[in-house]
Amino acid sequence: MLYNEIRDSIHKAVVKTYGKIEVPNFSVETPANTAHGDFSTNVAFVLAKQLKKSPTDIAGELIYSLVKDLPKFDIKVLPPGFINFWLSEEALKSEFLNIFKRREKYGQSMTKKEKVLVEFLSANPTGPIHIGNGRGAFFGDVLVKILKRRGYGAKSEYYINNAKASEQIKNLGKTGQGKYDAYPYVFDMYIKDNPALVKKIKKMTPANAGFTLARFIQEKNKKIIEKKLNIKYDNYFSEESLFASGEVQKMKKFLAKKDLVYEKDGALWFKAEKFGDTEDRVLLRSTGEPTYFLTDIVYHFNKLKKRKFHRIVNIWGADHHGYAPRLKASLKALGFEEENIQIIITQFVRLVEQGKEVKMSKRKGKFITLEDLVGEVGLDAARFFFLEKTSDTHMDFDLKLARERSVKNPVYYIQYAHARIANILKKAGRKKIVPRKGGYKYLREKEEIVLIKKLIFFPGVFQEIAEDNHVNRLTKYAYELARDFHNFYERHRVITEDKDIYEERLGLVYASGVVFKIILDTLGISAPDKM
RNA sequence: GCCCUCGUAGUUCAACGGAUAAAAUGCAAGAUUCCGAAUCUUGCGAUAGAGGUUCGAUUCCUCUCGAGGGCACCA
Numbered sequence: 001m002l003y004n005e006i007r008d009s010i011h012k013a014v015v016k017t018y019g020k021i022e023v024p025n026f027s028v029e030t031p032a033n034t035a036h037g038d039f040s041t042n043v044a045f046v047l048a049k050q051l052k053k054s055p056t057d058i059a060g061e062l063i064y065s066l067v068k069d070l071p072k073f074d075i076k077v078l079p080p081g082f083i084n085f086w087l088s089e090e091a092l093k094s095e096f097l098n099i100f101k102r103r104e105k106y107g108q109s110m111t112k113k114e115k116v117l118v119e120f121l122s123a124n125p126t127g128p129i130h131i132g133n134g135r136g137a138f139f140g141d142v143l144v145k146i147l148k149r150r151g152y153g154a155k156s157e158y159y160i161n162n163a164k165a166s167e168q169i170k171n172l173g174k175t176g177q178g179k180y181d182a183y184p185y186v187f188d189m190y191i192k193d194n195p196a197l198v199k200k201i202k203k204m205t206p207a208n209a210g211f212t213l214a215r216f217i218q219e220k221n222k223k224i225i226e227k228k229l230n231i232k233y234d235n236y237f238s239e240e241s242l243f244a245s246g247e248v249q250k251m252k253k254f255l256a257k258k259d260l261v262y263e264k265d266g267a268l269w270f271k272a273e274k275f276g277d278t279e280d281r282v283l284l285r286s287t288g289e290p291t292y293f294l295t296d297i298v299y300h301f302n303k304l305k306k307r308k309f310h311r312i313v314n315i316w317g318a319d320h321h322g323y324a325p326r327l328k329a330s331l332k333a334l335g336f337e338e339e340n341i342q343i344i345i346t347q348f349v350r351l352v353e354q355g356k357e358v359k360m361s362k363r364k365g366k367f368i369t370l371e372d373l374v375g376e377v378g379l380d381a382a383r384f385f386f387l388e389k390t391s392d393t394h395m396d397f398d399l400k401l402a403r404e405r406s407v408k409n410p411v412y413y414i415q416y417a418h419a420r421i422a423n424i425l426k427k428a429g430r431k432k433i434v435p436r437k438g439g440y441k442y443l444r445e446k447e448e449i450v451l452i453k454k455l456i457f458f459p460g461v462f463q464e465i466a467e468d469n470h471v472n473r474l475t476k477y478a479y480e481l482a483r484d485f486h487n488f489y490e491r492h493r494v495i496t497e498d499k500d501i502y503e504e505r506l507g508l509v510y511a512s513g514v515v516f517k518i519i520l521d522t523l524g525i526s527a528p529d530k531m
Numbered sequence: 532g533c534c535c536u537c538g539u540a541g542u543u544c545a546a547c548g549g550a551u552a553a554a555a556u557g558c559a560a561g562a563u564u565c566c567g568a569a570u571c572u573u574g575c576g577a578u579a580g581a582g583g584u585u586c587g588a589u590u591c592c593u594c595u596c597g598a599g600g601g602c603a604c605c606a
Contacts, residue, residue, distance in 0.1 A: 027547060035550095042549060045586070055586070080586070082550070124606065167605055267604055278534080278602085285604040292606050321535060322601040347536065348599060388555095389544070394537055394599060405543070408569095410555065416569050424566055468547070476545065479554080490562095490571045509566095531569065 002095065003028060003039070003460045006070065006085060010043050013065035021050065030457065037076070037084035038453065044081040055081025087453070093440050095456040099511040100435040106514060107459035109151035116152050117303050118144045120315035121225070122159040125214035126172050126183055128369045129221055129229075131397060135346040136315040137370070138386045138524070141231045142471050143313070145522045150466040155234040155309075158225075159299065162214045163239040164207040165289050173210030176201050190217055211240065224371050230379060230524045242298045248290060251298045255283070260333050270297075275329035297330045304336055313342045313469070315391075321345045344469060346391040352398045368399065377406035380525045384411035387523060388475040410479050415528055417482040418520065421513040422529035424494050424506070433510040442504045447488040451508065454484045458515050478519045485512050 006028050014023050026043035044059035051058060059077040066075050066083065072091035076084050087095075099106050120140025123129045129137070140156065147154035162169060174180035176191060176198070190213065191198060197216060201209035225231050242248050252268075255261045260271050266286035270293070273280050283294040303312050316324075324343045331341055351368065374382045376399070385402065388410070389395055425431065443452065461477045464470070494505040520527040 025547095027549080029547075029549085031550075032546080032553070033550065040550085045549080048586070078550080080550080126606095161606060171605090265604080269604095282604045287604080289604085291604065296606090318536065318600050320601085320606085323606090324535095345536075345600095350599070385543095392536070393544085396543080398543095401543080405556080408556065412569055413555095416567090420567065420570090427566055464547085470547090472545080476554085483554095486570055489566080490568095493566065495566050531567090 001459055001463065002072075002087070002091075002456075003463070006039055006041070006073075009066055009069040010041055010062070010083075012069060013062045014043065014047070016065050017061055018047075018051065024050070030460075031084070036078065036082065038087045039073075039085040040082050041085075042082060044077075044083060048081075059083050092449070092452060092456065093443075096440060096452050096511065097435055099455060099514055100433075100507070103514055104518060106518065107462050108149050109463075111151050113150065113152045114310040115308065116147055116154045116311045116313060117157055117307070117309040118147070118154060118313045118315070119157045119159055119303075121231075122161070123221065124161050124168065125218040125221070126168055127185060127217065128189065128371070129224060131351070131368050131370055131373055132317060132349045134370050134373070134382070134386045135349065135389075135391055135395070136317060137225075137229060137231060138383050139344075139346065139391055139471050140313075140315045142387060142474065142523060143315075143465075143469060144234075145524075146462050146465050146471070146474070149522070150462055152466065156232075157235045157237055158233045160214075160218055160236060160238045160240075161292070162211055162218070163243065163290075163292075163295055164211050165243065166239075166292060169210035169214055170206045171210070172213055173201065173204070173206035173208065176209050176213045177204075177206070179206075186213075190220075228371050228374050228379070230383070237299070239295055239299065242295055242302065247298050247302060248295060251294070251301065252283075255297075258333070270330065271333070272326055272329040275332045277325045277329040281326055293326060293330075296327060297334075300327065300331055300341070301334060304331070304340060305334075311340055311342065313344060315344045315346060318345055318348050342469075344391060347394045349395050349397045352396050373399070373402070377402055377409075380411050380415070381406040381409040383524055384409055384475060388472055390470065390472050410475075411525060412531070413486075414478050414482040414516070414520070415526070416531060417485045418513065418516045418527050419529060419531045420489060421485070421509050421516065424509050425513065426529075428495060428506055430506065430510070433507055435507060436503055440504050440507060442500050443508060445488075445492055447484070447491050448505075448508060451484045451488045451512065454481050455511055455515050458518075474519065474523065478516075478523070481512070481515065481519070485516075 010026065010028070011023055014021070024046045026041055026046050028039055028041045031037060031040045044055040044062065047053075047058050048055045056077065056079060059081050063075055063077055063083065070085070072088055074086040074088065076086075078084050102108065118140050121129070121133055121137040123133050144154050144156040164170075168182075171180060171182035172186070175182045175186050194216075197213070201212050204212065222236070225233070255270065261283060262269055262271065267282050268284035269280045270283050271280055281293055282291050283297075284290055300312065303309050324345075327343075328338070328341060332338075377385070385405070425433075443449070458477070458481075461473060465473055488508070492505065494502070494509055496502050496505075517527050
């Protein structure tokens with residue numbers, strides 16, 4: 001890929017020019033301003049201190065080696081010391097041909113990378129999936145798809161908190177049996193119309209009743225996840241299964257053997273403070289029941305050790321961020337490294353109505369389900385609405401506004417580009433287009449070049465996201481690509497008299513369609529031929 | 532009280548420490564004999580406040596103000 005080629009060449013140039021010095025971290029990026037080229041690097045700035053020279057001088061010295069090494073680019077130094085790269089037309093067209101060669105596999109990495117497990121959503125099986133879960137749900141779904149495409153052995157997973165030993169399952173059971181009211185909405189949503197289920201759990205222990213009810217709720221949620229949210233998990237993992245397999249028992253012994261626990265006040269404590277947490281944490285209550293933390297240690301040990309994932313990514317809501325040090329401490333104690341576990345916190349969605357906050361409480365049954373939202377604004381608009389925002393900023397959600405915005409949602413702008421492409425190909429009577437033998441020498445108009453450039457930067461966008469998890473960049477890129485396509489379309493007729501121009505523009509349209517399709521599939525948004 | 536996030540145009544929101552802070556929406560003005568106007572063009576408008584580090588700060592550090600979250604033998 002172009003980006004990597006430049007990186008390597010800069011590294012080589014520094015060593016060649018200055019001998020064996022420490023090469024600091026430098027950046028290679030695509031400048032916002034097109035006057036600054038297709039790529040630029042700040043390497044001269046980061047070397048300035050060490051070499052005690054001005055950035056302009058350093059850039060001037062490095063450029064000789066770079067020019068020799070990168071004939072694909074025109075390279076210039078611009079003040080105050082950036083080195084800027086312009087892709088030659090030949091290199092541009094040659095990269096463009098790759099889209100035809102790889103088609104729906106364009107941007108797919110051939111090199112195999114580490115195994116990654118992405119766990120997300122994992123809503124408690126005590127109720128429906130609400131709006132606040134939307135961010136993590138769609139974010140995780142798209143991240144996994146991107147990782148897979150970039151060659152990671154990535155899998156998605158949903159963790160079901162259904163341990164019979166847990167308080168929440170027992171309380172759920174009692175609620176279902178009408179003995180307690182921990183979850184007021186449960187009756188309306190799951191019990192009322194289901195006498196068979198009520199009869200079935202009536203005589204069970206609270207734990208078994210809760211487990212049974214949780215399975216029922218979970219099945220409902222799973223259907224919504226797959227059918228309504230368009231998320232297909234590689235795996236659903238049951239917390240209770242860790243008890244059945246004996247892994248919880250084994251872990252207790254293991255931790256004791258490693259001298260990581262002690263008894264106090266009749267409970268069993270984990271020495272979390274020793275590994276970076278603010279205090280020690282309970283693993284077994286004085287009643288002898290395990291806490292969620294114990295099974296969570298087992299679960300993550302299972303991910304890293306038993307299933308051999310090199311890296312695990314957990315996507316959690318902001319209400320769990322205080323829990324992160326505890327989990328990390330436990331994994332550190334078990335011998336794993338910081339880089340083995342990534343926790344991504346998605347900030348809360350605040351529900352507002354006419355500027356005033358509406359308190360959303362799952363416990364009190366005051367919430368809007370994600371299913372409702374999707375029904376209200378449509379899946380495509382809903383997915384885009386969540387996916388276009390970074391996960392770490394707070395988000396205000398006004399359903400009225402969301403309805404309004406859904407009509408003007410940028411997703412339609414992108415889908416419209418796809419529909420226009422389909423329409424042109426249909427009009428031209430072509431489905432699949434093979435590249436021209438002589439190359440694409442007639443594509444020289446400004447809008448054509450801009451569009452080609454945007455298309456060939458596509459693999460780099462996926463790579464960046466795979467590296468830094470900023471999934472929202474994909475929606476932004478998709479929007480820009482649509483804009484570049486619409487601009488091209490507005491100014492230049494594809495179906496024209498001139499046969500060469502006709503064929504080449506048709507190729508450009510086709511290649512754009514290929515990339516749009518990949519992006520929309522990745523986002524989990526439909527790619528319509530007609531709207 | 533202690534800890535963690537966040538604060539950018541009227542609104543919804545972008546920006547690995549990089550060059551002139553990007554868009555959408557809104558408002559104003561304009562574009563269609565021709566592949567779909569759900570489109571295109573132009574204009575208006577923002578980094579909460581005060582210091583500091585740096586060649587360079589929306590980004591890092593300190594304080595103030597404001598919003599959200601966490602401080603369980605719940606999950």
